[in-house]
Amino acid sequence: MPDRHVLVLAGGRGERFWPWSRPERPKQLLPLAPGGRSLLAATLTRALRMVPAERILVLTARDLVASVARECPPGVRVMGEPVGRNTGPAIGAAAALFLAESPKASFAVMPADHAIEDEAAFVRDLERAFVAAEHDSVLLTLGAPPTGPETSFGYIRRGAALGERIHRVAAFTEKPARDVAARYLESGDYLWNCGIFVWRARVFLDALEASRPALAEALQPLAGIADAAAFEKRLQDVLPACESISVDYAVLEHAPNVLVIAAAFDWDDLGSWSAWARRQPPDPRGNVLFGRAVVVDCDRCVVVGEGGTAAALGLSDMVVVHANGATLTCRLDQSENVRRVSEAARAREASEASAREGTVKSAQDSVKHSVKDGSQAWR
Amino acid sequence: MPDRHVLVLAGGRGERFWPWSRPERPKQLLPLAPGGRSLLAATLTRALRMVPAERILVLTARDLVASVARECPPGVRVMGEPVGRNTGPAIGAAAALFLAESPKASFAVMPADHAIEDEAAFVRDLERAFVAAEHDSVLLTLGAPPTGPETSFGYIRRGAALGERIHRVAAFTEKPARDVAARYLESGDYLWNCGIFVWRARVFLDALEASRPALAEALQPLAGIADAAAFEKRLQDVLPACESISVDYAVLEHAPNVLVIAAAFDWDDLGSWSAWARRQPPDPRGNVLFGRAVVVDCDRCVVVGEGGTAAALGLSDMVVVHANGATLTCRLDQSENVRRVSEAARAREASEASAREGTVKSAQDSVKHSVKDGSQAWR
Numbered sequence: 001m002p003d004r005h006v007l008v009l010a011g012g013r014g015e016r017f018w019p020w021s022r023p024e025r026p027k028q029l030l031p032l033a034p035g036g037r038s039l040l041a042a043t044l045t046r047a048l049r050m051v052p053a054e055r056i057l058v059l060t061a062r063d064l065v066a067s068v069a070r071e072c073p074p075g076v077r078v079m080g081e082p083v084g085r086n087t088g089p090a091i092g093a094a095a096a097l098f099l100a101e102s103p104k105a106s107f108a109v110m111p112a113d114h115a116i117e118d119e120a121a122f123v124r125d126l127e128r129a130f131v132a133a134e135h136d137s138v139l140l141t142l143g144a145p146p147t148g149p150e151t152s153f154g155y156i157r158r159g160a161a162l163g164e165r166i167h168r169v170a171a172f173t174e175k176p177a178r179d180v181a182a183r184y185l186e187s188g189d190y191l192w193n194c195g196i197f198v199w200r201a202r203v204f205l206d207a208l209e210a211s212r213p214a215l216a217e218a219l220q221p222l223a224g225i226a227d228a229a230a231f232e233k234r235l236q237d238v239l240p241a242c243e244s245i246s247v248d249y250a251v252l253e254h255a256p257n258v259l260v261i262a263a264a265f266d267w268d269d270l271g272s273w274s275a276w277a278r279r280q281p282p283d284p285r286g287n288v289l290f291g292r293a294v295v296v297d298c299d300r301c302v303v304v305g306e307g308g309t310a311a312a313l314g315l316s317d318m319v320v321v322h323a324n325g326a327t328l329t330c331r332l333d334q335s336e337n338v339r340r341v342s343e344a345a346r347a348r349e350a351s352e353a354s355a356r357e358g359t360v361k362s363a364q365d366s367v368k369h370s371v372k373d374g375s376q377a378w379r
Numbered sequence: 380m381p382d383r384h385v386l387v388l389a390g391g392r393g394e395r396f397w398p399w400s401r402p403e404r405p406k407q408l409l410p411l412a413p414g415g416r417s418l419l420a421a422t423l424t425r426a427l428r429m430v431p432a433e434r435i436l437v438l439t440a441r442d443l444v445a446s447v448a449r450e451c452p453p454g455v456r457v458m459g460e461p462v463g464r465n466t467g468p469a470i471g472a473a474a475a476l477f478l479a480e481s482p483k484a485s486f487a488v489m490p491a492d493h494a495i496e497d498e499a500a501f502v503r504d505l506e507r508a509f510v511a512a513e514h515d516s517v518l519l520t521l522g523a524p525p526t527g528p529e530t531s532f533g534y535i536r537r538g539a540a541l542g543e544r545i546h547r548v549a550a551f552t553e554k555p556a557r558d559v560a561a562r563y564l565e566s567g568d569y570l571w572n573c574g575i576f577v578w579r580a581r582v583f584l585d586a587l588e589a590s591r592p593a594l595a596e597a598l599q600p601l602a603g604i605a606d607a608a609a610f611e612k613r614l615q616d617v618l619p620a621c622e623s624i625s626v627d628y629a630v631l632e633h634a635p636n637v638l639v640i641a642a643a644f645d646w647d648d649l650g651s652w653s654a655w656a657r658r659q660p661p662d663p664r665g666n667v668l669f670g671r672a673v674v675v676d677c678d679r680c681v682v683v684g685e686g687g688t689a690a691a692l693g694l695s696d697m698v699v700v701h702a703n704g705a706t707l708t709c710r711l712d713q714s715e716n717v718r719r720v721s722e723a724a725r726a727r728e729a730s731e732a733s734a735r736e737g738t739v740k741s742a743q744d745s746v747k748h749s750v751k752d753g754s755q756a757w758r
Contacts, residue, residue: 019688292731294724305706309398309728313709313720322706327684329699329708330692341692345673349688352671 003104004130006047007094010040010060010068010112011084016272016335018342019326020306028113029067032276039270040071040112047110048073049123050130057097058112059090079232081239087195088250089242092208092219093235099201100226106133109197109247114269115279121265129198129261132166139207139252140198141169143191143260144267149181152271152336154193154248156260169258172248191260194267197247204251211254218242273319273335277302293320302332382483383509385426386473389419389439389447389491390463395651395714397721398705399685407492408446411655418649419450419491426489427452428502429509436476437491438469458611460618466574467629468621471587471598472614478580479605485512488576488626493648494658500644508577508640511545518586518631519577520548522570522639523646528560531650531715533572533627535639544641551632570639573646576626583630590633597621652698652714656681672699681711 014027021027033042040058047056053075060068062080069078081090091109098105108126116122129140143156152175159170172193176184184190209216218241225231252258270276277288285299292305299316310322319335321328326345328338393406400406412421419437426435432454439447441459448457460469470488477484487505495501508519522535531554538549551572555563563569588595597620604610631637649655656667664678671684678695689701698714700707705724707717 019690292727294720294727296720296723308704308706309724310706311398311708311720311724313707313716314713315708315710318708320706320708322701325687325704327687327689327699327701327706328692329690329694329697331694334693337692341673341675341690344675345688345690348671348673 003102003106004051004055005094005098005105005107006051006056007091007107007109008040008043008047008056008058008112009087009090009109010043010058010064011081011090012111012113014113015342016338017276018338018345019328020304020321020323022324024063025067026064026113027270029064029071032270033115034117034279038071039115040068042116043110043112043114044072044076046116046119046122047108049119050108050126057094059094060112077228079228079235082236083240085239085242085244087247088208088212088215088245089219089239091197091247092205092215092242092250093222093238095201095204095208096219096222097225097228097231099205100222100224100231103202104134104200105202106130106198106200109195111195111269114194114196114267115276116265116267117279118265121263125261125263125265126196126198128166132259132261133198133200133203137203137206137257138199139203139255139258141252141258141260142194142196142198142263142267144194144263144265146181146185146190146192149178149185150192151175151178151181152275153269155181155184155190156193157189158191158260158262162259165262165264167260167262169252169260172253191262192267193248194263195269197252203257207251207255207257212245212250215242215245215250271336272338273302273321274332275335277332300332302335382481382485383430383434384473384477384484384486385430385435386470386486386488387419387422387426387435387437387491388466388469388488389437389443390460390469391490391492393492394721395717396655397717397724398707399683399700399702401703403442404446405443405492406649408443408450411649412494413496413658417450418494419447421495422489422491422493423451423455425495425498425501426487428498429487429505436473438473439491456607458607458614461615462619464618464621464623466626467587467591467594467624468598468618470576470626471584471594471621471629472601472617474580474583474587475598475601476604476607476610478584479601479603479610482581483513483579484581485509485577485579488574490574490648493573493646494655495644495646496658497644500642504640504642504644505575505577507545511638511640512577512579512582516582516585516636517578518582518634518637520631520637520639521573521575521577521642521646523573523642523644525560525564525569525571528557528564529571530554530557530560531654532648534560534563534569535572536568537570537639537641541638544643546639546641548631548637548639551627570641571646572627573642574648576631582636586630586634586636591624591629594621594624594629650715651717652681652700653711654714656711679711681714 010028014021017027028040029038033039053073056076058078065080098107133140155173157170158167160168221238280288287295288302290304292309293303294311297314298312301315302319303310303312304321306323308322310320312320317332319330389407393400396406407419408417412418432452435455437457444459477486512519534552536549537546539547600617659667666674667681669683671688672682673690676693677691680694681698682689682691683700685702687701689699691699696711698709
């Protein structure tokens with residue numbers, strides 16, 4: 001038990017919750033969890049049921065360290081990354097730190113911005129994963145049994161059963177088309193990839209060395225540094241030299257020893273306004289209202305007024321968000337595509353700012369720029 | 380000519396342009412006219428083609444005097460009303476002032492918040508109305524030939540022809556239902572009531588005395604005061620004692636000597652976002668954009684971003700307005716009903732303000748209150 005850690009990945013930018021989410025206050029810091037708590041705070045509450053605060057490491061973007069730290073109970077370590085390099089390098093770096101602290105160290109990886117309500121079931125499944133990871137040289141993934149033909153999640157196809165709700169992994173798959181997702185659902189062989197993992201640091205780094213030796217090599221300067229301050233300092237040089245790659249691509253799709261536990265808990269990555277709304281209590285006409293929201297003759301709308309009034313008249317199945325001095329409107333079934341309009345809006349703002357500064361910069365450049373910014377974040 | 384005046388009625392609150400319009404910056408002050416000018420400024424430009432600035436009197440709400448005056452060229456007189464009492468008392472009071480200045484005074488009444496593009500035709504029709512009013516004891520109204528079965532305007536049924544495009548008035552009618560409006564349109568006997576009038580002060584006050592003696596009596600303390608400052612001071616006591624009534628109800632529906640000129644100019648009262656949008660240049664997909672508006676995959680939408688970004692994704696036939704820290708969304712064909720949601724939003728804001736002040740005030744009370752405020756304005 002003393003060798004267990006939790007790594008919380010809190011570097012995402014949550015573009016799909018624009019304009020509520022902003023680069024300086026991304027999705028994991030918004031009060032999207034029950035009781036008006038941030039998703040990060042809710043994630044930490046779950047982590048604290050597994051390990052003490054001192055065993056929790058939160059990795060986030062360097063410019064978010066202060067606001068992330070405000071959500072953390074005393075003892076939790078928060079470290080800033082100088083650049084986003086996706087989950088592969090981040091998990092590899094954390095594994096190096098935990099290994100330096102103890103050769104038997106194991107850790108769970110938890111994204112900071114997902115929704116899980118059944119904490120007791122979550123703790124039981126994670127406990128089971130830790131035990132499995134501590135006894136065998138395996139990489140444990142958590143997969144949520146699908147409840148619909150979702151096209152916004154990656155899927156895990158399970159292979160041979162090793163016990164109740166625990167299987168070898170046959171394959172990881174990309175976000176599927178609707179008809180493929182429907183087939184996955186029907187087959188019963190697929191689970192949603194929750195992005196939650198448990199393994200020993202040593203086992204993970206061995207797998208990384210085998211499947212992605214260049215990345216393992218790039219992380220080498222971190223080896224053996226057990227002092228957190230020294231580690232964070234070195235991380236500033238190491239991370240920029242790493243390729244940007246997800247842990248799925250870097251390790252899980254290649255390793256032979258990957259298992260999946262079919263989660264007994266509910267799970268959602270809250271990837272859009274509609275995903276969030278599904279978990280909120282609706283009014284009698286099915287509207288989900290937050291903040292200063294005013295609806296007249298509306299059905300099944302999501303209306304959010306933060307720092308101002310959002311008013312909707314006579315609408316159905318719409319998203320209306322007033323926040324941070326901007327407004328987003330789209331159909332509920334389009335809310336996964338908010339990035340398309342947020343990028344255009346931010347490009348517009350950037351080009352207006354450039355115009356004010358007297359520099360000439362095309363909107364096209366600004367779009368590229370903002371897309372690039374987005375790709376630095378973990379997704 | 381020296382006895383001609385123009386009275387501009389600029390007391391409206393323009394609730395239907397919420398949240399862009401606010402009590403302190405109502406519709407007539409918004410840049411809704413071509414070239415980004417305010418409707419009031421455009422109205423004054425038309426008035427200046429009829430009379431010199433010194434012969435223009437603008438009546439508005441007392442708290443709007445400063446912002447209205449900023450739109451006025453030097454010489455124009457701006458007076459504040461302590462309470463809104465609709466058009467009847469306002470026109471009666473102005474008639475008293477003009478009469479005190481000259482027994483032969485004639486004046487045109489122009490709402491400050493309407494749209495007219497063909498200024499030359501407007502000037503020709505007004506000139507004709509002035510000449511008629513100066514030669515006969517008649518009350519001239521201007522009526523716009525209807526271009527569609529509009530249900531948001533009052534109509535004038537024309538009677539016997541007295542000349543080209545000039546008729547006796549057979550009747551004034553309320554805003555009709557759609558099928559009635561269609562019948563009006565087909566008959567060719569009806570004109571839209573533009574709220575533009577021309578008459579001699581003496582003739583108007585005689586008609587008021589005949590049809591609404593109590594109101595004429597209430598205005599009596601203003602008689603004979605030719606000094607503007609003294610007049611405005613007295614107005615503060617007189618107006619609150621007057622009933623609130625439109626000039627149509629108070630005079631025009633009862634007087635036997637009312638004529639109508641079928642206008643040769645275009646006219647719209649811009650009573651809604653959709654009415655305004657019809658006069659704006661659309662983008663290639665029919666969207667009307669104003670300010671910081673961002674649309675992706677939208678058709679025939681009205682998107683306004685004032686002091687912030689309004690972004691719409693994948694919408695058709697919608698109104699999206701971000702202004703003054705609030706957002707309005709509705710279908711384009713519902714934009715005449717914005718008052719329903721603006722009242723709810725303002726009630727909500729008022730009850731939050733009350734809650735902050737620690738007083739208990741129900742939202743219902745606030746609604747009543749804001750409705751009452753609205754009815755004080757000229758419509």
